[in-house]
Amino acid sequence: MNHAPHKDYGGAKLGMWLFLFTELLLFSGLFLLYATYLSRYPREFTAAGRDMHVGFGTLNTVILITSSLLAAMAVTAIQRNERRNVLLLLGGTILCAVTFLCNKYLEWSAEIGNGIYPGSPRLANGPPGESVFYSLYYITVGLHGLHVLVGATLLAVVAVRVKRGTVHAGDFVLLENGALYWHLVDLIWIFIFPLYYLIL
């Protein structure tokens, strides 16, 4: 059959949206656990939630939202064929990701220093709801951190492609999908942040 190699943008986007949906569902299992255990241990959850470092959380939220903005601007920039700007904006996004992870590292070190981590003796001797809260917190945030890492790597790959010119104004679906993924990472954090740092 004779055919020009064609790219199906609609298809690529549809596929990406489906994938993002599966990622949300992955986290939804953890949110489900959060909901049930919160209703079972409201007092312990509140006490533990008050002990979280809201400063770290807020800072990281600001960082992620900024990074999402940069990613979105990169998509606009590539449509205008401003390659240098695209690279700068992607670099900024990745820098935000790294800062986010560094922050996380500091926050976790402080908590682990206080003897708070899954399976720690301190939690084992505390009230049961507290241990559940922190285990869920570590798993949810850890899984999210993994997604930050994957997202940043993905954007780095896209950046290399932009530099090489294989992703350009005429064909930028990869950048668009990379940015979509990044927004998802952001979105999940937007759920995590209030649940663990704010509402309790």
Place this chain on the structure above:
Amino acid sequence: MATVQPTPTSFWNDTGKTGITSWIFSTDHKRIGLLYFYSTFGFFLVGVLLGLLLRIELMAPGRTIMGPATYNATFTVHGVVMIFLFIIPGMPGAFGNLVMPIQIGARDVAFPRLNLFSWWLYAIGAVIVLTSLFTGGGPPDTGWTFYVPFSARTGTNVSLAVLGVFVIGFSSILTGINFVTTIHRLRAEGMTWGRLPLFVWSIYATAWVQVLATPILGITLVLIMAERILGAGLFDPGRGGDPVMYQHLFWIYSHPAVYIMILPAMGVISDVIPVFARKPIFGYKMIAFSSLAIAAAGSLVWGHHMYTSGMSDTAILVFSFLTFVVAIPSAIKVFNWVSTLYKGSISLEAPMLFALSFILLFSIGGLTGLILGAAATDIHVHDTHFVVGHFHYVMFGGAGFAFFSAMHYWLPKFYGRKYAEKPAVIAWAFMFTGFNILYFSMMVLGLKGMPRRYYDYLPEFAPLNLVSTIGSWILAVGLIIMLVNLFRGLFWGEPVGSNPWGGATLEWSIPTPPPTENFDQEPVVTHGPYDFTKAGVP
């Protein structure tokens, strides 16, 4: 049956590449389909061997060939292999890949490289599962359900097995995404939603279940690893966790997963029955719609596995009610198939025999499912051999027999050669007979109170257990005849033409075996999938 020589320009050789790497790195949906077929079917045979060993152990009371620990490991590995390595990836991976793109008039799936990646993930996951059997604390012994607290504590190699299943789940998700996108974007001109073959409809519904349910399996497996490796205690009552929450998460995936197994099977049956009854399918719209209805309603019934685990009475009532609701779309399909047969000119060839036995066996499996779905009766038979009999009727008598039907119906298309009819029918007769002896006795044993997952039992259960084991041997004989006949036929049998069965779906309008690009020109579809006056033309 025409005796056209297979064209030398088929996907087997028309690219000039025939070495092993041209297969395991191929992005052609047909080659990937065959990769899936051989790998999943290979695991099926492994699972069968383990199943036969289980039956030999249960042949007589007391220890026959293995002790309790080995028995636990054997049924666990049997279950894991059959579910995660054979039946879930098998149907979409093998026949979804082989047939679906051709049936919608496409050259390939939407993301061919992702498709190959899916198979690789499957293969890697399978290797991880296999590694878990021979390393660490030895094969997992938790049952395929990996229930906590046992799975969090046992010294066997659960973490690695769970990791393997996780990777396979990821593969399943990617296949689902690929197929949904393919069916939305790549239908040929004239291939309207109302003209989609019912197999495509069922693959479409399946793909949605794969996309929507499998992530929950993913997180559940991650949590098991967290329990074991981090000591998270999320399901440990001693530290505030709740093991019942594990069961919820597990079944939120695993009940929909039974639709990943059975929906494509129903699609096969919907395609085979009209061809061999020489009649358009009865109730096309209702069959297509019921696939979607099953996929949707099926995601709300997981609680029927947990009536005895501790749930509120209200929850039990609701789950029970919803379980009965899902039975309706399944029954709709059965009635439509039977109506299609009515006054048809039925030819009882091998694919049709397997399809007809599907209807019977699946109906038995489905109706016994209602006994388990009704809380009052479930309390009595929960965790007995009744359950074991029930799900083998659905997964083996249903999905498995449909898989065999598909093998006889479609594989000749891709090999250009065909098995001999008579041995195929003999094989079917053995399998059908053996199957019913094997599993019907199990259901009776369950009603009498024999629990599942024990290597030993009370002497009063001995006679029926012996009968059941003899049934498994009859089944095995049938299976061997089928395998020898089928594969001998595919490689050395009589050549077949492009449309040996007189089907009207698109795959029968292209050469046998199909060329890599499937169609010379993009087909323009002019008729429905079961309009046999136009058989063989797009």
